[in-house]
Structure formats: structure tokens, C-alpha cells
Amino acid sequence: MLVRRSASKTAAVGFLIGFALLISGCGSVPPGTSAPPPQTSSSQAGPGASSSPSGDGSPTGAPSSRPPSSAPPSSQPPEQAAVDCKKLKCVALTYDDGPSPETTPQLLKILKKYKARATFFQLGSLASQYPELEKQIHELGSEVANHSWNHETLSRLSSDGAERNLTRATKAIEKGCGCKITLMRPPGGSTDKSLDKTTKRLGLAEIMWDVDTRDWETLNTSSTRRSALNAHRNQVVLMHDIHQPTIDAQDDVISGLQDKGYTLVTVSELLGKQAAPGTRYPKSWGSY
Numbered sequence: 001m002l003v004r005r006s007a008s009k010t011a012a013v014g015f016l017i018g019f020a021l022l023i024s025g026c027g028s029v030p031p032g033t034s035a036p037p038p039q040t041s042s043s044q045a046g047p048g049a050s051s052s053p054s055g056d057g058s059p060t061g062a063p064s065s066r067p068p069s070s071a072p073p074s075s076q077p078p079e080q081a082a083v084d085c086k087k088l089k090c091v092a093l094t095y096d097d098g099p100s101p102e103t104t105p106q107l108l109k110i111l112k113k114y115k116a117r118a119t120f121f122q123l124g125s126l127a128s129q130y131p132e133l134e135k136q137i138h139e140l141g142s143e144v145a146n147h148s149w150n151h152e153t154l155s156r157l158s159s160d161g162a163e164r165n166l167t168r169a170t171k172a173i174e175k176g177c178g179c180k181i182t183l184m185r186p187p188g189g190s191t192d193k194s195l196d197k198t199t200k201r202l203g204l205a206e207i208m209w210d211v212d213t214r215d216w217e218t219l220n221t222s223s224t225r226r227s228a229l230n231a232h233r234n235q236v237v238l239m240h241d242i243h244q245p246t247i248d249a250q251d252d253v254i255s256g257l258q259d260k261g262y263t264l265v266t267v268s269e270l271l272g273k274q275a276a277p278g279t280r281y282p283k284s285w286g287s288y
Contacts, residue, residue: 083263083265083269084272085234085263085265085269085270085272086272088263089233089260089261089262089263090233090234090262090263090264090265090269090270091231091232091233091234091235091236091237091257091262091263091264091265091270092118092119092235092236092237092264092265092266092267092269092270093116093118093119093228093237093239093253093254093264094118094119094120094121094185094207094209094236094237094238094239094267095107095118095119095120095121095239095240095241095246096120096121096147096185096238096239096240096241097121097123097147097151097216097240097241097242098120098122098123098126098133098240098241098242099120099122099126099127099130099133099134099137099241100126100241100242101130101133102244103241103242103243103244103246103247104120104130104133104137104241104242105133105136106247107241107247107250108136108137108140108142110247110250110251110254111140111142111250111254112140114254114255114258114264116254116258116264117140117141117142117143117264117265117266117269118142118143118264118266119142119143119144119145119183119207119266119267119268120137120142120143120144120145120241121145121146121147121183121184121185121207122134122144122145122146122147122169122173123147123148123149123150123151123169124146124148124149124150124168124169124170124171124172124173125149125150125169125172127144127169127172127173127176128172128175128176130176131172131175131176131177132176133176134173134176134177135176135177135178137177138177138178138179142266143183143266143267143268144173144176144177144179144181145173145181145182145183145184145185145207145267146166146169146170146173146181146183146184146185146204147169147184147185147187148165148166148169148184148186148187149165149166149168149169149172150165151187152165152187153186153187153188153190154166154186154187154190154191154195154198155186155190155191155192155194155195156190159194159197159198162194162195162198163198163201163202166184166198166199166202166204167202170202170204181204182203182204182205182268182274182275182277183204183205183207183267183268183275184199184202184204184205184206184207185206185207185208186206189208189209189285189288191206191280191285191288196278196279196280197278199277199278200277200278200279201277201278202277203277204277204278205275205276205277205278205279205280205281206278206279206280206281206285207236207267207275207281208236208280208281208282208285208288209236209237209238209282210231210232210235210236210237210282210284211227211228211230211231211235211236211237211238212227212238213227213228213237213238213239213246214227215227215239215240215243215245215246215249216240216243218245219243219245220245221245221246221248221249222249224239224245224246224249224253225249225252225253225256228249228253228257229252229253229256229257229260231257231262233262234270235282236267236270236281236282267281
């Protein structure tokens with residue numbers, strides 16, 4: 001009799017323990033299932049937290065019925081004041097042959113320090129390797145443009161060959177910056193009527209220069225500084241952001257031009273309107 005009562009008590013205790021465990025497990029995440037992220041109020045979000053991280057207008061932390069956006073970055077640079085080079089003294093500094101992971105970031109810091117903008121004519125082969133630099137250039141308000149895929153002389157290629165080269169470069173650059181490319185510069189400034197037709201088909205204007213610093217040849221900081229500071233109103237200056245002596249000259253070049261009253265702008269800002277595809281700028285290059 002005692003044995004039977006003891007067994008009954010044991011069974012009752014086991015039932016109560018099992019029932020308590022069942023109740024405590026309600027609402028827990030089953031094994032192998034990810035828990036939903038914690039909700040974050042706007043008061044808990046840290047500095048710089050976006051109020052609409054998915055771009056769909058939902059407030060921070062609010063659940064969204066839509067999946068995260070897979071849209072590319074905006075093709076527009078950060079909002080900046082319009083520049084009228086008909087009223088201001090403008091100069092467009094341009095840099096070819098990059099991007100370089102060693103020297104281009106140095107130049108971007110200098111441009112940012114002086115709140116100056118420039119235009120970077122990029123090689124598609126390098127842009128595909130360093131897309132983050134394309135994005136940085138664009139986000140800082142400067143302009144990225146096409147300088148061919150591999151610096152091959154485009155005028156020596158067939159029309160189809162030049163088109164393939166430029167198209168490949170444009171795709172790589174646009175993928176990095178998330179922007180639309182409308183300008184190109186033929187390597188060495190070598191162009192002809194056939195390339196004019198090709199760039200027109202591709203929606204690209206040909207941008208040459210007024211001031212050639214020949215920094216690639218001299219690799220001399222003083223010479224580059226002196227040449228660039230000879231620029232006049234509404235002129236385009238040619239340099240290369242892949243050479244350290246050129247980078248070393250930029251503090252003096254940029255501050256020196258600004259001290260002369262020049263506003264440093266992108267090529268598109270200098271032109272004041274969208275450049276016509278297949279057309280060469282400056283106009284002095286039209287007969288070349």
C-alpha cells in the first residue's frame with residue numbers, strides 16, 4: 001500500500017514538472033530558426049542612423065512588408081550648390097589614368113579639405129578593381145568619366161574595337177560609382193572623325209584640355225605646380241592622379257588657384273550644360 005502511494009506521488013510530481021516545462025517553452029524560437037531582429041526606436045539609433053534604411057520610407061526599426069531594396073546607388077551626387085561659370089571665374093582640374101589605391105585617396109582628402117571639385121578620367125580596368133574609389137569620387141561631388149579600358153590608342157582601333165573598349169570601361173565605372181557616364185577622354189588626346197562617330201553613338205562627349213602640365217613626363221612637383229597655376233578662366237587642366245609628385249603639388253595648386261579667385265569645378269559644371277555626344281571640348285580641339 002505504501003509502495004503504491006509513493007508511486008502515485010512520483011507520477012504526479014513528474015506530470016507537474018513536465019507541464020511547467022511545456023508552459024515555459026511557449027513563444028521561444030524553434031531550433032534552426034533565426035530570431036527576428038530587435039526593434040530599435042529612433043531615440044535608440046546612433047548618430048548617422050538612417051530613418052529609412054531600406055529606402056522604402058519606413059521609419060528606423062519599423063517592420064516592412066517589402067524586402068530590402070536591391071536598387072543601385074543614386075546616379076546623382078550629394079546635393080551641392082549650383083555653379084554658374086558665366087559669372088564666376090572657373091577652372092576644371094582633371095586627373096587621368098586612375099584610380100590608384102595609393103594616390104587617389106590622398107587627392108580626395110585634399111579636394112575635400114578645400115571644398116573643391118574635379119573630374120577623374122578613369123581606366124575601366126582599374127575601376128573594376130577599385131570600385132570603392134569610384135564611389136568615393138562621386139559621393140564627394142567630383143565627376144568620373146571614361147578614359148578607355150586599358151589606355152589603348154582608340155584611333156588606331158576599328159570602329160567596333162573602339163566601341164567595345166569604351167563600352168566595357170563605361171560599364172565598369174558606372175558599376176562602381178552608381179552614376180551615368182557622359183564624358184570621355186581619348187588616351188593621349190588621339191582622336192579622329194571615326195572616333196567622333198563612335199563616341200556619338202555611345203552618348204559620350206570628348207574632353208581634351210587647355211593646360212597640359214606634362215606631370216607624367218617630368219614627375220616633378222614644382223614643375224606641375226607651376227604649370228597648373230598658369231591656368232586661366234574657364235580652362236581645363238590636365239594632370240594624373242597616379243603619380244605621387246603630382247599629388248604632392250595639389251595643396252599648392254588648389255589653394256593657389258582659389259587665392260586667385262578661381263572656383264574649382266567639374267568639366268560638366270564648366271561647360272554649363274550637358275556636353276553634346278561626339279563633340280570635342282574645348283572648342284579649340286574641334287579641327288584636330
